[in-house]
Amino acid sequence: MVLAELGSAFLLASLVLVVLSAGAGVVAGRQGDGPLASVARRAFYAAAVGLVGASAVLLVALLSRDFSLAYVFEHSDRSLSLPLTAAAFYGGQEGSLLYWALLLALMGSASIAASAAASIRLTAYANAVLAGIVAFFLVVMVFVASPFSLLPAAPTDGLGLTPLLRDGGMLIHPPFLLAGYSAFAVPFAFAIAALLAGRDDAAWVAHTRRYALVAWGLQSVGLVLGMWWAYHVLGWGGYWGWDPVENAALMPWLATTAYIHSAQVQERRGTLRAWNFGLVIAAFLLSALGTFLVRSGILPSVHSFAVSPLGPWFFGFLSVSIVVSGAALAWRSDRLRSPLAVEPGASREGAFLLQNVLLVALTAAVLWGTVLPLVSGMTGRELVVGAPYYERTATPFLVAVLAVLAVGPLLPWRRVRGGWLRLLRWPLAAAALTLAALVIGGVRQPGALLALPLVAAGLATCVAEYGRGAAFAARLAGPWPLTAVRVAARNRRRYGAYLAHIGMLAVAAGLVGSHAWQQTRQVTLQPGQSVTVGSHTLTYEGIGTRSETDHTALIARVRMGDETLEPGRLTYPSLGGQAVTTAAIRSTPLDDVYVVLAGADGAGAAFTVYVNPLVTWIWVGGALLVAGVLLGNLVRPQPQEERAPAGLGATVAAR
Amino acid sequence: MTWIAAALLLVLAAPFVLWPVFRREEQAPVPGGEEPSS
Numbered sequence: 001m002v003l004a005e006l007g008s009a010f011l012l013a014s015l016v017l018v019v020l021s022a023g024a025g026v027v028a029g030r031q032g033d034g035p036l037a038s039v040a041r042r043a044f045y046a047a048a049v050g051l052v053g054a055s056a057v058l059l060v061a062l063l064s065r066d067f068s069l070a071y072v073f074e075h076s077d078r079s080l081s082l083p084l085t086a087a088a089f090y091g092g093q094e095g096s097l098l099y100w101a102l103l104l105a106l107m108g109s110a111s112i113a114a115s116a117a118a119s120i121r122l123t124a125y126a127n128a129v130l131a132g133i134v135a136f137f138l139v140v141m142v143f144v145a146s147p148f149s150l151l152p153a154a155p156t157d158g159l160g161l162t163p164l165l166r167d168g169g170m171l172i173h174p175p176f177l178l179a180g181y182s183a184f185a186v187p188f189a190f191a192i193a194a195l196l197a198g199r200d201d202a203a204w205v206a207h208t209r210r211y212a213l214v215a216w217g218l219q220s221v222g223l224v225l226g227m228w229w230a231y232h233v234l235g236w237g238g239y240w241g242w243d244p245v246e247n248a249a250l251m252p253w254l255a256t257t258a259y260i261h262s263a264q265v266q267e268r269r270g271t272l273r274a275w276n277f278g279l280v281i282a283a284f285l286l287s288a289l290g291t292f293l294v295r296s297g298i299l300p301s302v303h304s305f306a307v308s309p310l311g312p313w314f315f316g317f318l319s320v321s322i323v324v325s326g327a328a329l330a331w332r333s334d335r336l337r338s339p340l341a342v343e344p345g346a347s348r349e350g351a352f353l354l355q356n357v358l359l360v361a362l363t364a365a366v367l368w369g370t371v372l373p374l375v376s377g378m379t380g381r382e383l384v385v386g387a388p389y390y391e392r393t394a395t396p397f398l399v400a401v402l403a404v405l406a407v408g409p410l411l412p413w414r415r416v417r418g419g420w421l422r423l424l425r426w427p428l429a430a431a432a433l434t435l436a437a438l439v440i441g442g443v444r445q446p447g448a449l450l451a452l453p454l455v456a457a458g459l460a461t462c463v464a465e466y467g468r469g470a471a472f473a474a475r476l477a478g479p480w481p482l483t484a485v486r487v488a489a490r491n492r493r494r495y496g497a498y499l500a501h502i503g504m505l506a507v508a509a510g511l512v513g514s515h516a517w518q519q520t521r522q523v524t525l526q527p528g529q530s531v532t533v534g535s536h537t538l539t540y541e542g543i544g545t546r547s548e549t550d551h552t553a554l555i556a557r558v559r560m561g562d563e564t565l566e567p568g569r570l571t572y573p574s575l576g577g578q579a580v581t582t583a584a585i586r587s588t589p590l591d592d593v594y595v596v597l598a599g600a601d602g603a604g605a606a607f608t609v610y611v612n613p614l615v616t617w618i619w620v621g622g623a624l625l626v627a628g629v630l631l632g633n634l635v636r637p638q639p640q641e642e643r644a645p646a647g648l649g650a651t652v653a654a655r
Numbered sequence: 656m657t658w659i660a661a662a663l664l665l666v667l668a669a670p671f672v673l674w675p676v677f678r679r680e681e682q683a684p685v686p687g688g689e690e691p692s693s
Contacts (some may be wrong), residue, residue: 034675042675572687
C-alpha cells in the first residue's frame with residue numbers, strides 16, 4: 001500500500017519535472033538562454049532521480065513479494081528465484097515501460113550533461129526532445145498502465161513468470177535490447193536539435209556519432225543475446241526466425257550501421273548531410289515502430305507475451321514522431337544541401353555510399369515483409385511472408401555488403417587512379433584460394449561458394465591493414481612491441497573498426513555454415529539404441545524425472561563419445577501444465593550437436609538431432625564486433641601525429 | 656495520498672531545479688545601484 005503510493009508519487013513528480021524540462025528546453029533553445037537551459041537540464045536530472053526512486057520501489061515490492069501490487073501478482077510468484085524475481089521488473093508490460101523510461105532518463109542525463117558546454121541551443125533542444133519522449137512514457141504509466149496499481153485484496157501468491165522467460169537469458173537479453181531501443185532516442189534527440197538549432201555541420205555528426213555508437217553497441221549485444229537465447233531455449237535448432245519482433249530490433253540496427261559509416265563521409269568530405277539526418281531519424285522511428293508492433297500484438301510473434309492494449313498509444317507516439325521529424329527535415333531542407341557531391345567512380349566514399357544503399361535497401365525489404373500483413377490486411381486479404389522470403393531477399397544484399405567490406409577499406413578517398421590489381425591483391429588472392437579449397441573439398445552449395453570466399457577476402461583486407469600498421473610501427477624509433485601498441489592506440493578508431501569487421505565476417509561465416517550444412521534427423525530410440533547424424537553417433541541411455549521448486553523436469557541421457565547430453569522437457573504445474581523444452585547442446589568451433597527431446601512414452605523417446613556447423617562463430621563474431629567498436633571509441637579521437645598510413649590505396653593514389 | 660507525496664517530492668526538487676533562475680536574479684544589476692568594484 002505504502003509502496004504503491006510512493007511509487008506512484010515518484011512517477012507523478014517525474015512527469016511534472018519532464019514537462020517542465022521540455023518547456024524550459026524549447027524556450028531556452030529558441031532564446032539561447034543559459035540559465036533557463038540549466039533549469040531544463042536540472043529538471044531532467046531530477047526526473048531521472050524520480051524514476052530511479054520508482055524503480056527501486058518496484059524492485060522492493062517484487063523482492064518482498066508484495067502481491068497487493070497487480071504487477072507483482074501477475075509477473076512473479078513465491079517459487080521464482082530471486083534473480084528472476086528481480087528480472088520480472090522488465091518481464092511485464094508496465095515494468096518494461098518503467099525500465100525503458102529509467103534508461104532513457106539516465107542516458108539522456110549523461111548525454112545532455114556531456115554536451116551542455118558545447119552548445120546551449122543544441123543541448124536545450126535535445127533536452128526538450130528527450131524530455132518529451134520520457135513524458136510520453138510517464139503519461140502512459142501514470143494514466144493508463146501503472147506498475148503500481150493495487151489489487152482490491154492481496155493474494156497469498158502470484159501467477160508467476162511465463163515458463164519461456166524462466167531462464168538465465170532473461171537476466172541479460174531483455175535489459176540490453178530495451179537499453180538499445182531506448183538509446184536510439186538520444187542520437188535522434190540530437191539530430192532534431194541540430195535541425196532546430198541550425199547546426200548541420202560536421203561537429204554535429206561527431207557529437208551524435210558517439211551516442212549512435214552507444215545505441216548500436218547495446219542493440220548489437222541485445223540482438224546477439226536474443227539469437228543465443230532463442231537458440232538455447234526455443235528448441236528448434238535455429239537462432240533467427242524472422243519473427244516480426246526480431247525484425248523490428250534488426251531494422252534500427254541496420255539503419256544505424258549505415259549511419260556509423262556514412263557519418264565518416266560527412267566528417268571527412270562534408271557530404272551526405274540530409275542522408276545522415278535521415279538515417280538517425282529513421283533508426284529511432286524504426287525502434288518506435290518495433291515497440292508498436294510488440295505492444296499492439298498486431299502481428300503474430302514469439303514475443304506475444306508482451307502484448308497489451310497500449311497499441312494505440314504507441315501508434316500515436318509513432319505518428320507524432322514521424323510528423324515532428326518530417327517537419328524538422330522539411331524546414332531545414334535548404335541548408336542540408338551538400339556543398340560537394342560524391343565524385344563518380346571508385347573511392348572510399350563511394351564504397352561507403354554503396355554500403356549504405358545496400359543496408360537501407362535491406363532495411364526496406366525487411367520492413368516490407370514485416371508490415372505486409374498490416375498493409376495487405378487493410379485491403380481485405382492478409383498476406384504473410386516467412387523465412388524463405390527474407391532469406392531470398394536478404395542473401396544478395398548480404399553478399400554484396402561482404403564484397404564492399406572486402407574492397408572498401410583499401411580504396412583511397414576521392415578517387416582510385418589505376419593500380420587495381422596491386423590495390424586488391426590480398427583480398428583477391430584470399431578469395432581465389434578459398435574458392436579453390438571449397439571446390440576441391442566438394443562444396444557445391446552456391447551460397448557457400450559465393451559468400452565464404454568473400455569472407456576470406458574481407459579477412460585478408462583486415463589482416464593486410466593490421467600488417468601495414470605493424471610495418472609502420474617497425475619504422476618508428478623505439479622497441480617494436482611498444483611502437484606497435486602506440487600506433488594501435490593512436491589509430492584505435494580505425495583498428496577497432498577492422499576488429500569489428502573481423503567480427504562481422506565471423507558472424508557471416510557462421511550464418512553461411514549453419515545454413516548450408518545443417519543436418520537434421522528425427523528418431524525414436526529405445527535405451528541402448530544409437531543414431532548417427534553427420535560424423536556424430538549418439539546413444540540413448542535412459543530417461544528420468546527431477547522435481548524442482550516450480551517445475552518437474554523429464555530429462556533424457558544421451559551419450560556422445562565421452563560426454564553425456566541431457567535434453568529435457570520442463571512442465572510447470574502451477575502454470576496450468578505449460579511445458580518448455582531444454583535443448584542439450586555440445587559446442588565446438590567446428591559444429592554444434594543440438595538434441596531436443598520431443599517426447600517419451602512406452603515406445604521410446606523421440607528426439608530431434610541437429611548438427612549446426614559454425615554456430616559458435618556467430619557468438620564469437622558478435623563479441624568481436626562489439627569489442628572492436630568499444631575499443632575504437634571508448635575515448636575521444638586521437639591527435640593527428642603518428643597516424644598510420646591510411647591503407648595501400650593512399651599510396652597508390654599518390655602516384 | 657499520492658498527490659501529496661508527489662507534491663512533497665517536487666518541493667524537495669525545486670531548490671535544485673530552480674537554482675539557476677534565482678542565481679540570475681541575484682546577479683542581475685540592481686537599477687540605481689552601485690557599480691561593482693573590479
